[in-house]
Amino acid sequence: MDEGKIVLVGNESDVLHCGYSHAISDAGKRYPSAVHYTHSMILSQLGVDENVILELLCTSSCDVPLKARQLLLENMPAGHDMNSLASYLQSSKQAYSMQGLRLRVDQDKLFEKALMNTKDALLIVCDPRDKELGIGMDENQFVEWMAREKADSQMVEFWMKNEAAKPPALGGNQMGFFLMWLRFEVREKRKAAMLNRQPTEIEGLSTDNDDNPIKIKVNDQIISLQGIFRPLSNYYPLPFEMKGERYRSVEHYAYEKLFIALKLDDKCIEKVQTTVLPVDVATMARRYFKKQEASCFRAKIFELFYACHPLRFLTKMAKMDRWRQSAMKHKIAQNEYLQQLLLSTGDALLIDCCEGDPMWTCASSEREMQRLLTKPYVGPADLIKWMRNKDDKTPKTLSHLVGNKTGLLLMELRVKLASQTESRIPLISHFNTASLSSIVSTNVICFTAESVFHPLYPAEIQVVEGQPLFASPAHFVASQAVKYLGFNAEDTEYVMDTESSLECWERLHETIEAKGRGLEREQSWWMERRQKAIKDALTMLFEQHPPLLRALLDTGDAMLVYCARFCSMETELSIGMRESDLRAWLYTVDISSKQLLELCTRPMAFRPSYLGGNRLGLILMELRREFVLRGAFPATLPELPISVDVILGTDSPTESLMISEPFDILNPDNYTALWINPLFILAKEKKDADLMNIASWVKIPPRLITIDDARISEMVEELLKTNGKGSIDLRTIPPEDMRAVYMKLTGMLRSTLNEVDTYYNEMQTLSVEVNRMQVIRRGLEDTHEREKRPERAAGGRDRFPERIRDRSPIPSLLGMSVVPPSSQPQSSNQRRERDYKIPSRRRSPFGDDRRRRDVGTFMCLLYQNSIVIKSNMDRRPRSPPHRNHDVRTPPRRKPATPPPQPKPPKQPRPVDRELSDGEILSSDED
Known part of the structure; x- marks a missing residue:
């Protein structure tokens, strides 16, 4: 049982209850439910009249036990009372309850499905009226009782398995155990049906005394007469005695009988007897006949048989089948081990795949037979039908299956032996699996x-x-x-x-x-x-x-x-x-x-x-x-x-x-x-x-690749030289070589792509460096512009009117002349500061000359470094685009700004004009 799983079976309305209303049949009689069947059989065994039992069958399921007790008391057998029948009634009730459930599971598919759906759970029949078959409580009472006892499902399972530890309030639950045992029986029955398929009966080659075909039994298994089964073949060198003579094998006996029937001399018969291997006897006979045909065979044999009896020679050859069959039966009948070995094959289809007479052997193989049986439309009966080829309906693609008389006759003999005993020997020594x-x-x-x-x-x-x-x-x-x-x-x-x-x-x-x-x-x-x-x-x-x-x-x-x-x-x-x-x-x-x-x-x-x-x-x-x-x-x-x-x-x-x-x-x-x-x-x-x-799932075959690298390299070089149009015919190259060539070319292409990626990354790195230098240059230009910006004194006048402003162009990194930033509009400086995020610092009132000298020195160094690429950059007027795609041209030189014109004198304010709000009278106006 599954631990922790419990299924509660309710009253007669539950499909798993024995009193569930579903008619069952037994011995030509119908019963309303399993509980009706149980008590009816008990009363019938005690000799109660059938009319009384019919009265019981008219009772509802829940009242059947009480009604049966009442009828038994009214029709008590002579010399008995309830005490004397107590043990019989208890055992009979259990036996017939189980029998009724078995009948119902065979006839009620709904009951079988519900029972098997419980898996391995513990079944508890909650019947408050019967403490023996049930537990004496209904579902609600049982759940409340578990809560009071603080018992979980595992504890209930333990109590059910151990009668001595079970609380007195918990009933016997015998019907629950009956249902679980029935569940086990059904499962084992299904398993046995899947493990042991019933063999198929089909007509064999031989007929009985009434000319009726002998039936043989066969299942899906194929056994080839190889390995331990090899002695069953007619071509196995196993001596046996027949009619007082000893023969090396079945083939030796058949050909010796043929030579005797053809009245050949003793030397020919001696050659048959001295041939060691049975498979060589037919070869020896063919050689002998071929040798005699050129000399005296036509004059002696054909003249003898064809002159008087034209069909006699063919008749003798036809008797070979009878001689082989007779010898095979004698060989197995005289050897008990061969009989047990034949029985150990069960109901398998036997085939003899060795070299020999095509009608007595099978030209197919065990592998092919196993493959044919995987087809949904092919069964063992079809294989035997094709082997017999009785109606010439064997498919042409399977014509090589015709024959196999050895296997078919052995199967007929196996049916006869199996009717005498049921014992089967193992094909291998016993293995002790107890440990x-x-x-x-x-x-x-x-x-x-x-x-x-x-x-x-x-x-x-x-x-x-x-x-x-x-x-x-x-x-x-x-x-x-x-x-x-x-x-x-x-x-x-x-x-x-x-x-x-x-x-x-x-x-x-x-x-x-x-x-x-x-x-x-x-x-x-x-x-x-x-x-x-x-x-x-x-x-x-x-x-x-x-x-x-x-x-x-x-x-x-x-x-x-x-x-x-x-x-x-x-x-x-x-x-x-x-x-x-x-x-x-x-x-x-x-x-x-x-x-x-x-x-x-x-x-x-x-x-x-x-x-x-x-x-x-x-x-x-x-x-x-x-x-x-x-x-x-x-x-x-x-x-x-x-x-x-x-x-x-x-x-x-x-x-x-x-x-x-x-x-x-x-x-x-x-x-x-x-x-x-x-x-x-x-x-x-x-x-x-x-x-x-x-x-039907199959594995994926691996792709084989040639490992001869030298040869593959030569083929690749030839293809590259001629651009695939050389003397090599690709259709004649094996697939393994083509895969290796493809892998070689793919590797070369991958290597080239890696080199291209490397060059591309280097170019990207160089581009980033150039952009970074451009950012530094523009930042220095902005700084220089701020350094050179004039300061205005109070009243709008210059603080240093005597200073001569340097308007000469600044050397550029790219060798281009740069106009001082003061000549550019203010919006351009603001946009450049926003794009490159160059922080603007507050001008210090001290160290102006020193900072100018430092900036001038740094710009001279940059100018010297830019001479190398100046000639190239002169041909490229535009600087590389920045990462933020703000495409700008370098600042161009603008014409020098003309000297400032003197301001016109300010007109004196009229004396009588009033001052506006907030207007201050300057000293000049005073």
Whole structure:
């Protein structure tokens, strides 16, 4: 339950109450509500007459318990009373109440929806009339009681879980527990339906004794007869006995029967018997027939068969299918392990992708089948229909699917064996998860084959000091396989003679598939030895590389999951999905990490389709626990200096890795590949657009760029010389080279733009300096103007009439003559002071000569410095614009002001004229 969440269920008007008016049906009878069903069944079991029960059904829901008690007292069974029936009535009431709720949840979708919407909240039935099924209080009384007791929701939950600590005023709430248990059942039922899809029945190849097609069962899973399933193929060298004779394989038996039917000599039959590999028997037969055709085959064989019986030769060839089918059944019937191995495939569609007879093998691949099943309109039944090609309706693009008789006949035989037993063997040794399930947290950490935790990680390990190093843990596992399976020197060199861990891993599985190493040895390798070798290799990896151990310990108690594509060879090592698909599937199905751990340890036949065993993740979790028990602490180990995404290989293209096929990590198809998985199956079944979008999400392939800088530089130089019109044909250049050329040209353009920006900034700086000098010059001119301004004496007369004013022009910074500012209008000086904010100071009555000398000296220095640029500025009559865009021309020289004219004498005031207000009579007028 969710802590702190409580849902109160009211009276019979509440949809969650058992007395809610909604008819339910059972055994052909209808009941007005679940509470009617409960008490009717109790009275029926006690032998009460049906007419009496009908009277109960006419009662309203709130009165049913009292009415049922009344009817029971009136129709009490002989020899019983209420005391003797007390225990029976209590147990029957609980059982039939639960049964009534189950019936209602199946028939009332509104009730089911309301019940599931309560999530994991505590349900309390507030029924004041029944303290056993309810709590003996209604909603308002219960809320008031909680306030009086000062109890919060967590305290109420504690009381409900602990009967001994519960207050006496609080009833039993049995109906609330029934509803919560029903909610759990519905949730688990839904989850089981999503995890275990029912297989589809479809017609097989064979017919029964009544000429009716044999039905086979199939689900969405595809299993190729590779790896541990390889012995089921007709082309696997597994000896068996039939009719007292021993044969190397099914193919040996079929061709030996053919040669005997054609009455060929013993040497031909001996060649069949001495051929080692089953796939080579057909090659040997074709060579023999071709050799005999040129000499005596036409005269001896065709004459014999075509002269007397023209169709006899073709008939013998047609019997090959019957001989193969008969031999296949005998081989599996005589070997109990093969029977269990066939049953372990569950209801999967079996395909045999090895080389051989095109009608008995499948020309497609496991990768193509998984891709086809991602289409909404393609299912397993469609694939089988195309394989059978009964009506010649197989699309031309899928004509290579026709055949696969081996897989279809094995599926028919599996149906027959499954009817005899329900046991299924695991495909891998048992893994004890008791210690892990108790400590695993809810966190799930996914990693890929590109992570540092995978055996393919290229970190050298050493078994014993002094011995050669292995290039990776995968090389150590390959060396163990070479020893255990008995590879010859040539195969050993082929597997181990490479530094690439991925290439070594692929070569190992290729060599195991090419030659049979014996059923028992291969079975032991796939089920136990391989996992042990992987664990030993990873143990040495973490012991010899402490930063990697630190990265493993930093995962804490999280569930580790190896995400890779489902592959029949490694079905038990990975989870079979991408990380994004896995997380979306876990959320949709509502599976916790502990439940996922339990699912991974089930046999493949009891797991959801395409859900792998994740054994590599479990091995890492076990190693993590062992290192912790040894006393390893992350803080004492050096940290791995790479990001978490790199450590885990997040969103790596290796999620599409299938060890049965060559893998190129730079292939864009590995980024955009889609394959069928549990999330895809769920999205197709529900027809959920959101789930389908999540399942169809693909990565963006990287843009590859050539790193040969010398060659790219030559191409760029050639293009620049000819301005793109040279002898180079751009259409023939690979995209990687074109991207590198583009990056080179872009870099050159960016460098040029940076230089232009630098020059522009320098020009801006120079312009600012020039403007600043202009401001200083104009300020000095204004100061000089104020220094030279004449002072007037009292009465408007000059204080120094004898001083000769210097009207010579002032040397300018730009080499231009400047007229003294006194010749300019006053408005120009005011505007200049306002624009440049040159403060005007008050003239001091002292030090005039000294200030004039200082100003004159400074102006002479400025004049000397301006001689350098004088000639240039003479050609430019205007000064640069100021920042405030006040465009001005330098002051021009004006003609000298003429000497002042003497003022005309003032006319004497008439004697008789009166003075005006405020007029003062001067001494002259006196």
